[in-house]
Amino acid sequence: MHYVVMDLEWNNTYCKRLGGFINEIIEIGAVKLDENLKTLDTFSEFVKPQISRKLQGRVKRLTNLTNEEINTGDFFQDVIEQFGDWIGEEPTTVLTWADGDIRTLISNYRYYFGTSVLPFAGRYVDLQKYCQSFIDVPSSQQIGLSTAAEQLGINPDLYSHHRALDDSVLSADCLRKVFHPEKLAAYTKKCDAQFYHRLEFKPHxxxxxxxxxxxxxxxxxxxxxxxxxxxxxxxxxxxxxxxxADFKCENCGALLRYAIRFKKYYDHLDIRHTTSEIDENDNKKRKRHYYKPKRKASVKNKQ
Ligand SMILES: [Zn+2]
Structure with missing residues (x-):
């Protein structure tokens, strides 16, 4: 069994074919580890962009990459094939720092191959979630790789940042600090249909x-x-x-504004609501100056 800790760099760009934005991958880096986390090999390749030929200023600053450099790479279709060959036949658990990278990889794979299923990924671990379970921060808060590294006693300044291979190496070193195979197994997901469905589900x-x-x-x-x-x-x-909606309390006469949100996540429904008292003077002012009722926004409540 091998572990492949991978990291991507990408350029967010508008895609005509999709009619929306996509994170176009420009670099793939990875470290292959054996089951005792000994480094076996590394992978580092530029990906020549096909959707947008121009890197965003933010990406250039963050990665220090130039258009010329990434254009020396092969197209995604070729690089991902090389990557699959590099991973080889050995059963492999892919790890990324938070799930943004795996989502981006899946979206690029779907764009070029028409399917989400990554042939080289048998199992997957969100390394950020795993490492964070050893660090005293609330799970609702997602900590960055450098911060986590520091908390785990690694000096992140010794690594160059925001380049795919360096971030993979740093992620792998974080894993080494907190490696417990049994605990890691609890964070390991099989890359089955449900895995892809969950990752592609958009909360709404x-x-x-x-x-x-x-x-x-x-x-x-x-x-x-x-x-x-x-x-x-x-x-x-x-x-x-x-x-x-606005409400009135017939007992004490209070005027109330009630708001409630039902948000659907893949496996749960999040419900939030607030009630506030309406200040009548404030309300009159608001109505006069800002309040323009829109027919479209009105929702009829059938009871
Ligand atoms: Zn009341």
């Missing part, structure tokens, strides 16, 4: 109030002053991911 807020995932009991607003159930005064409006 639900915009139709009659959607079956919208729990109607949560569309009730409790008065923040007295706790009684308030009565809705306006239609539901959907804006900025939230359903919004």
């Amino acid at each position: 807020a639900i915009s139709n109030i009659n959607h079956p995932l919208v729990d109607k009991s949560l569309l009730e607003c409790k008065c923040i002053k007295c706790g009684e159930t308030a009565v809705r005064q306006t239609d539901w409006k959907y804006s900025n991911q939230y359903f919004r």
Whole structure:
């Protein structure tokens, strides 16, 4: 069994064919390790861009790469074939620092080959998640590679940054600091259909109030002053991911603005809501100066 710790550099660019932006890969770097994390080989290749011939200024500054340099590389289709040959037949776990790189690799692979399935990846580990479990930071916070390296007692200044091979080497050294095969196994995912589906799933807020995932009991607003159930005064409006409506508490007279968001992730629904008291003077002012009702944003609530 081999581990391949890989890192990519990419250029975010508009793609006519997709009608949207894509992170076009410009460099692939990787370190191949045996099951005791001994380095067996390294891989470092430029990828000659085909979607955008011009690197963004930000990418140039970050990587110190020039258009001339990356144009010495082969096309993605060829480099990825070389990469697959380099990985070889040995069962391999691919590791990247956070899942941005694997997502980008999949999106480029799909763009050129029409399929998301990476033939060389049997198993995958998000190395950032794994390393972070050894560092005292909340899991909701994603720490960068240099910060993690420092926390693990590595001096990141000894490595050059934001080049694919150097970042792979630094990531591999982070893994060495916290290598426990059994714990790593718990973070290892099989690259099956569900794996790709999960990575390609785009979290989105639900915009139709009659959607079956919208729990109607949560569309009730409790008065923040007295706790009684308030009565809705306006239609539901959907804006900025939230359903919004104004309520009035018949018990204490408070005017309330209630907003609730249902956001669908691959395997869970995230629900957030806020209630605030409406300042009537403020409301009048706002209506006079800024408030322009839009028919489109109005959501009818069938009860
Ligand atoms: Zn009240």
